[in-house]
Amino acid sequence: MRSQLTRNAHRRLLAGGPGAPPCPASIFSAYNARTRCLAASTPSLILTKPSRRTFFGVFKKPPRELKAPDVPPGYETLLQFRSLEVENARPPEREGLAAGFKEFFNHMKKHGEIPKRGRRVNVPGSINSTQAFLAVRLLRHLLTTGDGGDSFTFLDLKVILEIAVRQPSGKADNHLELVRLVYGEVERRIDHMRALGLGEEEIKQSIGIPQKDQHMFFAYLITALTRFGASQEAVERMSDYQKNLPKSLADGTYTENDWKIILKANGMWMLVLRGLANEGLEEELLQLFGKLVKENGVKYLAAIHEILTTFYAERDQVEETKKWFSKPLYAGAINSETYMAVVRFALRNNEQKWLESVMEGVVNSEPTKQVWDVVLQWAVLAKGKGVEDIKEMFKIMQSQKTDDPNKKLEPDGDTINCLISAAAELNNPYLAERFAMLGTELRLPPTIQTMIIQLDYRLDAGDMSGAAEVYDKLQKVVQGDEDVPVVNKYLRALCAASQPPLEKIISVTADLEHRHITLEPETTKSLCEVFLRFDQQFEVIDTLSLHTVSYSLEERAVVRQAMMDYITNRKISTARVWDCYQLLKQFFPETSTEERVQLMDSFFDRKRPDMACYIFGHMRGHGNPAQRPTSDIYVKCFEGIGRYPDAESLRMVHNMLKMDTTLEMNTRLYNGLMLAYAACGDPIDALGFWRDITNSREGPSYNSLAIVMWACELAPRGEDTAREIWKKMVRMDLEIPKVVFDGYLGALAASGRAQEEVKKLIGGMEKGLGLGYGVGVETLGITFNAIPTLEGKNTFMEWAKMEHPEVWAELEKTGRRETIDGPKYNIARRFEA
Known part of the structure; x- marks a missing residue:
C-alpha cells in the first residue's frame, strides 16, 4: 500500500484552506488549473513544520509524489488557445499555435490505431468530441489569420483528416465539422492553383503526395459523412464525384490508374450504402442501390x-x-x-424452423472455416448442443473436402472462442468452462481473446476469485489494448464489492497506468467513489490527473457527478466532503453555476455558512464571465446567511457585490441584504436597506415587508418604523399577507410597551379587520417570542390560553427552548428575498 499523508496535511496540500486563490476560469483549462493550483499549494505542505534531523527520521518514507497528467504533446496548446478565446484575450503567435496543433495530431497518428467496429473504449489515436471542438476553434483561427493555411502542408492536412475520421468512444459532435473545415481548405488551395493557370499534373506535383494517395482526401470526407450521420450529403458528393470519373475511350479501354479510381469509387459507394443503413434510411438505401444497379452496373x-x-x-x-x-x-x-x-x-x-433449413443448406454447401464457426454457435445457441455434440460436428467439419487435398478444416482457437462466447451468451458459465477445457483437450492453447471472454463471463457470474486468476494470466501475455474493455469491467466489479480490495484495485490501476491506458469514465467514477470512501485522497488525485484530462466534457460530467453526489451526501462528514470539493474545484473548473449553487446550498444545510460562502467566492472569482454569479445567486447566498448567520461571511459576500460592476441593485438584492444583516444581529444596517428599497424605482415587495417587520422586531425602537410602514399599508389599502401581519405583531411586542395593542389586533383578526385569515400558531408564537420580559410573556400566555385555547395547544406541541431572552417556542421563520 502506498504511503499516505494525514487528512490535515492533505488539506494544506490542496490549497491551505478555502481562502486560496481560485483556479483559472476557462472551462477547457482543467489541466492548467490542476497544474497551477497544485504548484501553488505544495510549498504550504513543506513549510508546515521545520525539518528536524533525528535518528528515527532515517527510516521515514519519502513524501508521496503526485503524478503528472498524461497529456498528449501539443494538447496544451489547444487548451490554452480556447482559454484565451473565452476570456477575449490576445492569442499567442501563430507559429507556436500551428506547431502545437501539428504536434498533437502527429502524436495521435503515431500512437493511434484505426478503431475496430463495436469498440466502446477510448481508442488510442482517436480524438473525443471536446478535442475535436478545440481543434476546430484553433484551426479556424489559423486558416483565417496571417497567411491563412500556409502553416500546413497537404501532408499535414491529410494527417488531420486521418485522425478526425476515426470513431471516438463517445459522441462525435464536432468531428464532421473538423473534417469539413480541412477538406474545404484542400479544395480552396486546389481551386486557387487552377485559377493561377496550373495544369492538373502541376497541381498533383504541388500537392506533394503520391498520386495513388491523392484521392484519399475525398475518401476521408465520404468516410466522415457516412460515419457521423450525414450519409445523404455523401450521396450528393459521390454523385458529383462520379461525373468526373474517366469515361470509356473510343476503343473501350482504361488506363491502370483509371481502373484504380473507378474501383475506389465503387468502394466509397459501399461506404455510403452502409452509412444509410446505419442511419435507418430505408427509402434512401433502396433508392441508391437501385440507382447503382442501373447506372453503375453494380x-x-x-x-x-x-x-x-x-x-x-x-x-x-x-x-x-x-x-x-x-x-x-x-x-x-x-x-x-x-x-x-x-x-x-x-x-x-x-x-428457428426457417433457420434450421438455412443451416442445413450451409453445412451441405461445404462452407469456409469462418462460416463453420457460425454453424457451431448456432448449434449451441439454438439447438442447445453440448460438448459431446460439438465433437461430433467437428468430425463432420473435418471430413469436408477443401481446395487443397493436403489440408482439412480443423477447429482452432477462434472456434473455441466462438463456442465459449455462445455459452456465455446463454448465461451458462459451466458450459463455457467445459468448452474452454475442450480447447485444452484438443491441444489448442487459450488465446488472449479466450482469456478476455473468460474474464467477462466470470465477472457476470460473480466469480471474483476466478476472474482474478484469469486476469493475472492475461496480463502476462497481452500486448495491445484488446483487453481494456473487460479490465475496466473488472475494476468496476472490484469497486462494487461490499469490501473493496484496495490493494488489488490499486495494483490493477498501476498495470493500466504502466501501459498508458485511459480508463472509461464509469470506471474512473467507481474508483473515485471507493478512494473517497476510504480516505485515499492521493489515489483520487492520481486517478483524476491521469484520466480526466483526456475526457470530453460529456465524459468528465460522469466523474464530476459522482463527486457532486459525494459532497451533497449528508451522511458524510463535513471535513471529508470539503476535501472532495477542493478536488472538484481544481480538476473540474467547468462545473456549472447551477452545480456550484447546489454545493453552496448543501453547505448551508450543514450549517457551515463560511464554507458555503467560500464556494460563492470561487464562483465570483471564476475567469469565465458566464460562470460568475448572477443577481439571483447573490440573493440565494444572502438567504442562506439569513438561515445560518455568519457576519464575517456576510461582509465578504457584500464586498463582492459592491465590486461587481456587472449587476444593478434591485429589490431582491436589497431584500437579501436586509435579511442577512438582520439575521447576523445588525438590524440597524438592515433597516438602511429598507430605505434604499423605498427610494428605488422598483419599490418594496411583499417579501420586503415581511423582512423589514422582522428587522423592526430586532432593532431598538423598531416599532416606530413598523408603525409608519403599517399606516402606509392601511392608507394605500394594500392586501396584507399573514406573514407581514404576524411580523408587525412581533415588532410591536418586541418594544414591551404595546401588549394591549397587540392583543387588540389579534382579537380583531377574525372580527373587524377583514384580513381573510384568523389567528394561527405563528401569530401567537411570534408574538410570545418577541416579548422581551418574562413577566410580559407570562401575561400574554395567560391571555392567549383563555382567548385562543385550541391554537395555544397547537403551539405548545412545537416545544419550547430556553434562551438568554427567556423561553421561546420553536417557530420556524424562513424568509425569501
Whole structure:
C-alpha cells in the first residue's frame, strides 16, 4: 500500500484552506488549473513544520509524489488557445499555435490505431468530441489569420483528416465539422492553383503526395459523412464525384490508374450504402442501390447482401430479411457476419424452423472455416448442443473436402472462442468452462481473446476469485489494448464489492497506468467513489490527473457527478466532503453555476455558512464571465446567511457585490441584504436597506415587508418604523399577507410597551379587520417570542390560553427552548428575498 499523508496535511496540500486563490476560469483549462493550483499549494505542505534531523527520521518514507497528467504533446496548446478565446484575450503567435496543433495530431497518428467496429473504449489515436471542438476553434483561427493555411502542408492536412475520421468512444459532435473545415481548405488551395493557370499534373506535383494517395482526401470526407450521420450529403458528393470519373475511350479501354479510381469509387459507394443503413434510411438505401444497379452496373455481391440483410434483420422485419437473404448472389459466398446476423434475428423472432433449413443448406454447401464457426454457435445457441455434440460436428467439419487435398478444416482457437462466447451468451458459465477445457483437450492453447471472454463471463457470474486468476494470466501475455474493455469491467466489479480490495484495485490501476491506458469514465467514477470512501485522497488525485484530462466534457460530467453526489451526501462528514470539493474545484473548473449553487446550498444545510460562502467566492472569482454569479445567486447566498448567520461571511459576500460592476441593485438584492444583516444581529444596517428599497424605482415587495417587520422586531425602537410602514399599508389599502401581519405583531411586542395593542389586533383578526385569515400558531408564537420580559410573556400566555385555547395547544406541541431572552417556542421563520 502506498504511503499516505494525514487528512490535515492533505488539506494544506490542496490549497491551505478555502481562502486560496481560485483556479483559472476557462472551462477547457482543467489541466492548467490542476497544474497551477497544485504548484501553488505544495510549498504550504513543506513549510508546515521545520525539518528536524533525528535518528528515527532515517527510516521515514519519502513524501508521496503526485503524478503528472498524461497529456498528449501539443494538447496544451489547444487548451490554452480556447482559454484565451473565452476570456477575449490576445492569442499567442501563430507559429507556436500551428506547431502545437501539428504536434498533437502527429502524436495521435503515431500512437493511434484505426478503431475496430463495436469498440466502446477510448481508442488510442482517436480524438473525443471536446478535442475535436478545440481543434476546430484553433484551426479556424489559423486558416483565417496571417497567411491563412500556409502553416500546413497537404501532408499535414491529410494527417488531420486521418485522425478526425476515426470513431471516438463517445459522441462525435464536432468531428464532421473538423473534417469539413480541412477538406474545404484542400479544395480552396486546389481551386486557387487552377485559377493561377496550373495544369492538373502541376497541381498533383504541388500537392506533394503520391498520386495513388491523392484521392484519399475525398475518401476521408465520404468516410466522415457516412460515419457521423450525414450519409445523404455523401450521396450528393459521390454523385458529383462520379461525373468526373474517366469515361470509356473510343476503343473501350482504361488506363491502370483509371481502373484504380473507378474501383475506389465503387468502394466509397459501399461506404455510403452502409452509412444509410446505419442511419435507418430505408427509402434512401433502396433508392441508391437501385440507382447503382442501373447506372453503375453494380451487382448483388456479398458486401451488399450483408448490408441489406443485416439492415432488416436488426429491425426484426421478418419477410424483408428472408427476401434479401434468399436473393442469389452474383458471385462469391455469403460471409460469416451475415450468417451471424441471421442467427440472432431468427432466435429473436422465433424463426428457428426457417433457420434450421438455412443451416442445413450451409453445412451441405461445404462452407469456409469462418462460416463453420457460425454453424457451431448456432448449434449451441439454438439447438442447445453440448460438448459431446460439438465433437461430433467437428468430425463432420473435418471430413469436408477443401481446395487443397493436403489440408482439412480443423477447429482452432477462434472456434473455441466462438463456442465459449455462445455459452456465455446463454448465461451458462459451466458450459463455457467445459468448452474452454475442450480447447485444452484438443491441444489448442487459450488465446488472449479466450482469456478476455473468460474474464467477462466470470465477472457476470460473480466469480471474483476466478476472474482474478484469469486476469493475472492475461496480463502476462497481452500486448495491445484488446483487453481494456473487460479490465475496466473488472475494476468496476472490484469497486462494487461490499469490501473493496484496495490493494488489488490499486495494483490493477498501476498495470493500466504502466501501459498508458485511459480508463472509461464509469470506471474512473467507481474508483473515485471507493478512494473517497476510504480516505485515499492521493489515489483520487492520481486517478483524476491521469484520466480526466483526456475526457470530453460529456465524459468528465460522469466523474464530476459522482463527486457532486459525494459532497451533497449528508451522511458524510463535513471535513471529508470539503476535501472532495477542493478536488472538484481544481480538476473540474467547468462545473456549472447551477452545480456550484447546489454545493453552496448543501453547505448551508450543514450549517457551515463560511464554507458555503467560500464556494460563492470561487464562483465570483471564476475567469469565465458566464460562470460568475448572477443577481439571483447573490440573493440565494444572502438567504442562506439569513438561515445560518455568519457576519464575517456576510461582509465578504457584500464586498463582492459592491465590486461587481456587472449587476444593478434591485429589490431582491436589497431584500437579501436586509435579511442577512438582520439575521447576523445588525438590524440597524438592515433597516438602511429598507430605505434604499423605498427610494428605488422598483419599490418594496411583499417579501420586503415581511423582512423589514422582522428587522423592526430586532432593532431598538423598531416599532416606530413598523408603525409608519403599517399606516402606509392601511392608507394605500394594500392586501396584507399573514406573514407581514404576524411580523408587525412581533415588532410591536418586541418594544414591551404595546401588549394591549397587540392583543387588540389579534382579537380583531377574525372580527373587524377583514384580513381573510384568523389567528394561527405563528401569530401567537411570534408574538410570545418577541416579548422581551418574562413577566410580559407570562401575561400574554395567560391571555392567549383563555382567548385562543385550541391554537395555544397547537403551539405548545412545537416545544419550547430556553434562551438568554427567556423561553421561546420553536417557530420556524424562513424568509425569501
